[in-house]
Amino acid sequence: MNTIEKVDFAHVATEMGGITIKNLVTKDKFIDNDNKIKILTIGRENSSATKTILLIGETGSGKTTLLNAMINYLMGVQFEDNFRYSVKDEIGDDRQKKVTDSQTEFVTGYHIYYKPGMVHDYNYLIIDSPGLLDTRGKKIQDKIRKQAEFFLRKEELNITELHSLAFVINGTTNRYQQCVKDVITDFENLFGKDTDQITNILATHCDNMQSVQQVLKDVEIKYSKLYNFQNDCIFSKGQGMLDSPWLAQVAPLKWECLMKKYQEFFEDLNVTTPVSLLLSREAAVEKKELEGAVIQIKNNIEHKINTVIEYESQRKLYEEYKTCMKNNKTFEGTETVSVKEKASIEGTFTHAHNCKKCNRTCVFPCYTGGIIVLCLTFYGKCEVCQCSLWDDHEREGKRIVEKLKTRSVTHKEMKKRYEDAMRRFNDTEAVKTELKKQIDEASVEVAKMTQKITDHINVINRIIRNPKPKTPTEYFNDILKGIEETMTPKLTNSTDKAFLSQTLEDLRIK
Structure with a gap:
């Protein structure tokens, strides 16, 4: 040298x-x-x-x-x-x-x-x-x-x-x-x-x-x-x-x-x-959007499961209360409820768009960066909740998530709830109709996001060099497995756990 x-x-x-x-x-x-x-x-x-x-x-x-x-x-x-x-x-x-x-x-x-x-x-x-x-x-x-x-x-x-x-x-x-x-x-x-x-x-x-x-x-x-x-x-x-x-x-x-x-x-x-690095950057963009789609589909699946578990818990509660009334006994019970909380956004995503009326996150993740004008110049109704995009939505550094919690219900509280329910609904069929509407909405979102995930994975698999990439089916089933591993420990009721398992099995791509 x-x-x-x-x-x-x-x-x-x-x-x-x-x-x-x-x-x-x-x-x-x-x-x-x-x-x-x-x-x-x-x-x-x-x-x-x-x-x-x-x-x-x-x-x-x-x-x-x-x-x-x-x-x-x-x-x-x-x-x-x-x-x-x-x-x-x-x-x-x-x-x-x-x-x-x-x-x-x-x-x-x-x-x-x-x-x-x-x-x-x-x-x-x-x-x-x-x-x-x-x-x-x-x-x-x-x-x-x-x-x-x-x-x-x-x-x-x-x-x-x-x-x-x-x-x-x-x-x-x-x-x-x-x-x-x-x-x-x-x-x-x-x-x-x-x-x-x-x-x-x-x-x-x-x-x-x-x-x-x-x-x-x-x-x-x-x-x-x-x-x-x-x-x-x-x-x-x-x-x-x-x-x-x-x-x-x-x-x-x-x-x-x-x-x-x-x-x-x-x-x-x-x-x-x-x-x-153009191909690598294209793959990076697809992965970021895939990550966002995964978050959305997990939220919708969990919302669907939470909605049904909460309904089943309340239905059981009403039946127990009716039995106590019939037998002239004081009622004491517990119920599983879905609670909404604001959670900090992690990773490379900057913000979400939350509906003030519905108390839900409608757009997350948002890919438009840190300039609010770029992502809030649209008017009209939100595709997710049908509320006004401009008047009813806020751009925030947190998103709204759902969690299942168990709480005690007293006789006095249950009596008021039962009477209110009887005034609002002529029969239990009206309750079921409302529930079905919520479940169907979640199911539609799951189907739309499943297609998005499939599209992103196909693009990524075409670009990246890994000789044995995951198929969309493997990827989606892994998402369901992750949901089950996350949600199961949070459920104390064996019936709820069985329902969770069956719902995820029904969603699984064979």
């Missing part, structure tokens, strides 16, 4: 084991604290072409060390130099973090600007994501995936193409391979099928490449090339080996071998035809 001059960037120097660590000074180019993404710059902005790399890896795979090794290679650092470059670990050592600390983790892009003396005359944007597959579980993994997705589709960042989708794999890992497969599948699904050609595997801590190749075969990932990086020598000059001439000779050889591996990777990268 030949360089005309030694390159240097602004840094803060510290000593470590006999060498100087030059901690590079970075500047904030973009920070989004809400979505936990940032871009930091190293050097002065210029017009050189930028090559973009996305690093994805499990906790303990050595992404941070790999990132630093890449920087030292690009800066032209030699083994005999008495310094090494380093960047502050913006993500942190996941193994030392507590669960509560995970909320502070960012997907961080390091934009390294070319300066004379560097090995290649390109700028490089290296995007580092928090570690995956640790004890924090699937929920955190989903959060990190959404952060990376948001990073890549954020228009203000002007990242239009990707040169390397790099999965960092610890060659000594003994993790259950299904977990590794889950991570790769999760992140593969962020991208279009055209990213197969830029997918690279960066193996670390690996002496036996056959074991890594077997893991890759088992998880069925499509990739272009496999690279092996033994980064343990990056911050070493052979210290502690002076009493062993053989080890002292090995250290510079290991360094030279490692730098040749990075030379191979970056030379391949520099001639790679980049992949546009």
Whole structure:
């Protein structure tokens, strides 16, 4: 490796084991604290072409060390130099973090600007994501995936193409391979099928490449090339080996071998035809709309179930009250009621449109962004509740949800309710007619949203690279399974549980 001059960037120097660590000074180019993404710059902005790399890896795979090794290679650092470059670990050592600390983790892009003396005359944007597959579980993994997705589709960042989708794999890992497969599948699904050609595997801590190749075969990932990086020598000059001439000779050889591996990777990268992120962004939009459709269909299914359970509870209550009256006994009972509450909106959705008259959420999620004029310039009646869109609806940062609760009913209260019911309805058939109307409305919404979900899934499956995507039927049945797992523990009455199970079974696509 030949360089005309030694390159240097602004840094803060510290000593470590006999060498100087030059901690590079970075500047904030973009920070989004809400979505936990940032871009930091190293050097002065210029017009050189930028090559973009996305690093994805499990906790303990050595992404941070790999990132630093890449920087030292690009800066032209030699083994005999008495310094090494380093960047502050913006993500942190996941193994030392507590669960509560995970909320502070960012997907961080390091934009390294070319300066004379560097090995290649390109700028490089290296995007580092928090570690995956640790004890924090699937929920955190989903959060990190959404952060990376948001990073890549954020228009203000002007990242239009990707040169390397790099999965960092610890060659000594003994993790259950299904977990590794889950991570790769999760992140593969962020991208279009055209990213197969830029997918690279960066193996670390690996002496036996056959074991890594077997893991890759088992998880069925499509990739272009496999690279092996033994980064343990990056911050070493052979210290502690002076009493062993053989080890002292090995250290510079290991360094030279490692730098040749990075030379191979970056030379391949520099001639790679980049992949546009347009397909990935189209998939991201479809996924966001799919997520919204899933929320809506779950709400309508739960509303349908809640309505029937509440009616059945009240019907039973009236029968018990009539029996008590007939036997001249004091009535005491309980009922299941559906209660509406306002819940905070989570995720990437900004607001909902709630009807003040009906006390229900009619539009959620709304995709028009933060400018109210864009989503409230329509007039006329709401398709959901038939109230005025302009006069009766409010744009809010919360949505209205339904919950089933059990409450006690006294004899005095029941007597008043029974008498009121007899005045309002000539017979129980009128009550059933009103109930059927509500159930039918929910059923129509479920049918409409089922078609929307099917359309979104078909588009996503056409775009993403996952070779075994879910079918609309599998997806919808998974939604029903999730509803059952969520609602069943909340029901104390065995009859209600049986009804819930039967209703979901009837909805299930065979």
